[in-house]
Amino acid sequence: MRLNDLDERIVHALAEDARRSYADIGAEVGLSAPAVKRRVDRLLAVGAITGFTVRVDPAALGWSTEAYIELYCHGSTSADAIRRGLERYPEVVSASTVTGEADAIVHVFASDVRHFEAVLERIVGEPFVDRTKSVLVLSPLLRRYTSGSPN
Structure with missing residues (x-):
């Protein structure tokens, strides 16, 4: 799956900090929190996002x-x-x-x-x-x- 610009921006925001709220990400990319959640759920379903993790030094x-x-x-x-x-x-x-x-x-x-x-x-x-x-x-x-x- 090739990500569009909006999905890329959401993925980038999650990669920076996966604990960010959908409302916070939505404010950054110009969407409502429910719209961000729907996109993240779709990205998970198609395998573009494979999971969420913690980075440890x-x-x-x-x-x-x-x-x-x-x-x-x-x-x-x-x-x-x-x-x-x-x-x-x-x-x-x-x-x-x-x-x-x-x-x-x-x-x-x-x-x-x-x-x-x-x-x-x-x-x-x-x-x-x-x-x-x-x-x-x-x-x-x-x-x-x-x-x-x-x-």
């Missing part, structure tokens, strides 16, 4: 080390096999197939460098992994959690 949970791991896999490892292999690691917050030399990139949070090293060693031990290349994040410069254009 990983450091608040004691996970202050952040890293990215490039995965280089054996032969023709499928994306599904990579996903199945990584989904059991709670330290992995996202994983994507990518263009370029690597087959996938994995975003990891850990409590410290020693914890990250242990996670990396476990991932390297996965049967589909040929080798890895990793980088530790020093300072996150920009994080965006919104969707759509911020009109």
Whole structure:
């Protein structure tokens, strides 16, 4: 489903703060609260909005080390096999197939460098992994959690 401008603005407002009232969002986009609710319900029904969640600072949970791991896999490892292999690691917050030399990139949070090293060693031990290349994040410069254009 392709969102129209009004739906995009509603999604953007919810992505900024999913706890905002429909009346508040309506005032921003020029609709009544019931009209915003109907649109949000429709967006949920068609799968354009997949749910509502809370964003937690990983450091608040004691996970202050952040890293990215490039995965280089054996032969023709499928994306599904990579996903199945990584989904059991709670330290992995996202994983994507990518263009370029690597087959996938994995975003990891850990409590410290020693914890990250242990996670990396476990991932390297996965049967589909040929080798890895990793980088530790020093300072996150920009994080965006919104969707759509911020009109």
